[in-house]
Amino acid sequence: MHRRGVGAGAIAKKKLAENLRLASRPRDTEFLQLPAKYKERGTVLAEDQLAQMSKQLDMFKTNLEEFASKHKQEIRKNPEFRVQFQDMCATIGVDPLASGKGFWSEMLGVGDFYYELGVQIIEVCLALKHRNGGLITLEELHQQVLKGRGKFAQDVSQDDLIRAIKKLKALGTGFGIIPVGGTYLIQSVPAELNMDHTVVLQLAEKNGYVTVSEIKASLKWETERARQVLEHLLKEGLAWLDLQAPGEAHYWLPALFTDLYSQEITAEEAREALP
């Protein structure tokens, strides 16, 4: 993953800020909302005001086109840029991923990027489903996606993954995002998981397994309620039973079994992972 030098990055950021300012000047977006003074006079606009609006529209369009052509590459290559871009869009009320067609996705190729990523995510989840039942940590998904992209592909961040998954979710593909202990579990099969199941998953994240006693102690549930949730997780193939553990039965989740993907990990990734 190549990082830009401080100097180049700062200059690029400055240029970006400038272009964004030009593209989203209050004046430009304001007139799109037909300012009050025009409303007062009804729908008839004076010719010179029309002319002014027209000029501003043109300038707005030109700035956007300039922005797009300058930053299209940036969007594909730089995860940090994508985050800033998305944040900016959110500020001005634009969702660049809202539809496949339209200015943003066509000119900037933002839609393509996340669409392709979504496909990759689905592939990884399908490939590992037999092992983890359709539940995977964001970390493992990230590692697998990066592996699949190879050395020369564009860098992809966890933020990118979450956005792509949100889109997949919106398309009704059965994807779900479950927050657990500071990270997320990504659900890729439409297994019925209600609040009870989710909260037990969160409990399991700490050790990779969970027990009836632990559930009763932490969540203050009755034994039967705890048992039902664990039975359900077994039934969905998300958990395996361990009867050789000391004391009582342990329910392990392959999705949380860190040993699965811990083998090859770079120094950088590890530093990020360590508290």
Add this chain to the structure above:
Amino acid sequence: MAMSFEWPWQYRFPPFFTLQPNVDTRQKQLAAWCSLVLSFCRLHKQSSMTVMEAQESPLFNNVKLQRSKGHLFLLPDSSLKYLWRKAEGRQQTEGKLPVESIQIVLEELRKKGNLEWLDKSKSSFLIMWRRPEEWGKLIYQWVSRSGQNNSVFTLYELTNGEDTEDEEFHGLDEATLLRALQALQQEHKAEIITVSDGRGVKFF
């Protein structure tokens, strides 16, 4: 040639040593066990085993099994390792597939054609990482390729002769070889015969 055996991820997964109650999960588990048994025996060139041996073998016994979550540590030598904090107060760190479950795994292998019981009491078995039919096919292919149909070989020649040095069946144990040839015999592609000081085979 002592290659270090690469254990599959399931081997370090504690529930792997408990027969799973969920049917679908159990199917996956048994498939993983069968695969593990075959690759283990293949690497260690083990063609037969007793159930007692199996119970004591590292194959069904992971003495280093960890029951706590691993954490990443940067060691002084700058290497990165997933290490486990010792479970406080709990010393049980073994994964041992109970003998009833071992029997189930062996039965699966038998059904697939990779295992044959050597005695009525099912105390020892032949384990073939390739089924006899598959070995038979390979042998017959070599015979045809080298234009040696209608030739006679001793069993020893087939598995230890110079001519077969590059073949996969070179070094194959006699019990498996015999069954491979019996499979070919069934297909009328070979006939097991007696030669001067042992057994041989004629190919058609």
